[in-house]
Structure formats: structure tokens, C-alpha cells
Amino acid sequence: MLDSLIVLSFNKLEVTRRCLSALVRASRFEGPSELIVVDNGSTDGSGEWLEQTLPRLGRAAGIEVRVIRNPGNVGCSTARNQGLALATGESVVFVDNDVSPCTSDWLGKLRARLAGEPGAGLVGAKMIYPAAPHRIQCAGVGISRRGHVCFRGRGDARDDPRWNRAERVQCLISACLMVRRSLLERHGGFDEAFNPVQFEDFDLCYRLREAGWDAWYEPAAEMYHDESVTTQGSPSIRNAAVVIRNGLRFQQRWRHLFGQEDGPAEADCRWRRLPREEA
DSSP: OOEEEEEEEOSOHHHHHHHHHHHHHSSOOOSOEEEEEEEESOOSSHHHHHHHTHHHHHHHHTOEEEEEEESSOOOHHHHHHHHHHHOOSSEEEEEOTTEEESSTTHHHHHHHHHHHSTTEEEEEEEEEOSSTTOOEEESSEEEOTTSOEEETTTTSOTTOGGGSSOEEESBOOTTEEEEEHHHHHHHOSOOGGGOSSSSHHHHHHHHHHHTTOEEEEEEEEEEEEOTTTTTTTOTTOOHHHHHHHHHHHHHHHHHHHHTTSOOOOGGGGSOOOOOGGGO
């Protein structure tokens, strides 16, 4: 099996339905693949839609669909690791439930980069906003020497040449992230210390990079991303507090690496606010 796609669901039925329908119908699958969806205790009908409707969409596209339903929200890392335990693909692709394809062959583009670069262990897509003019949301991630985060290209034009070349990066977000499954089996999945969410993807990137594997940004694979829809608005998650806590955990754990890297300047790590109609 080529790819195992793993998606988490927690309420937000309309977002999940739109994402997964597009993911199944608008993606070009080049061989046997599977879609594993882990529902974290949704109460809005998401679980029923996943079990009753999504498998039919999968059969029509020739991909196997498996659904795990948790009785409650066990956290992002734990849920992804549940999906990982079922995965059988050569590569594992983590996709957020607010992401949909812009380029139909995005899987092939990511897979080609992973296979074509010696030492590549994980690769991420160019994330763009779904509303016109489709500015960049994230073109890979930089970490400053003080541990601050920079979403490269955020708010820039989609065709900005600075973000249209494939290159090694310090980090990638897990909104659309392909990883060699053999590396996850060898080095472990997401650290559940980062539950419920935030910084678990950066921690995984640095763990694999410390083991000698490179993280690559692939601009030819473009994906629409509704920023923060997955995490915002969940009453059980105090997002701002979680960001601070897990950010400090990440900084303490990996300062010995990013503190020695040629990351972005501190000024480049200031969060760029964008007009709502362009985001």
C-alpha cells in the first residue's frame, strides 16, 4: 500500500464533510491507499457521517476507509498515534480536517520529493488560503535562535518566487505532512506530552532531524487550509494557554538544536495579521 492518510475529527461536521469529500474526490491516488479517520468523541453527528457515508465515497475512489471513534477527546497526539497503529502504507500522511486539495496530484508530488532526496524523512505541502487571492498560509516553518516560530511566506502571494522552490526547512506543520512510516515505527509517533494539541508536529520534526533525517518543503503540492478551524472554537481547549505551555516545552527540549541553527530573525517571527477576506 502506498499511502496511509490520517485525519482527526472533533465536531465541526460541515468542515469535516467538506474536507474529506474533497480529499477523496479531488486527490489523484496512484495505487492502493487508505484513509484512517479518528473521531475524538464528536457529538454533532460527525461520527455517524464518518461511519455511514465516508466509506461509500472511499469505495467510489478506490481507497479503503477505516474509522476509529473515541468516547471523548483524547488529544491530537494520542488520536494520531491510534491512526498510526492501523496504518499499513509506505508513507503516512497527516491531514487536518480543514484542509482540501488544490493540486490533484499533491500526494504524488510529496511522494516524489520524499523518494528523490537522499536523507528526506518528511515533507510538507505549500498551504494556501481558500479565499481569493489565495495567499500563502505556510511555506514551511522557521524557528529563531530564541525558539520563536515563523510561518514562512505567511500572507505573501501564492506565486512569490521565494516560496516556489523546494528546500530543506527546520520544521513543517502537520496540517499536511508526509512521513516515512518506517521512521515513525523506529522513532515513535507524536509525543502525547503535547496533548491536547500544539507543537507536537514541531517536536516530531526535530526528533527525526536529530536522528539524521531532513524535513523538506514541497511547493508543487498545494493545499487549501482554513487557518485554525481545527483547533479554534473547542470549548474544552484553552488554545492560548495551550500554545504557551507546549511552546515552552518545545523550547526547553530542542534549544540545543535551534539555538545553533541559522533560523529566521526575531522580527520575522512576529505574527502577521491578514485581512479576513484574504484569509
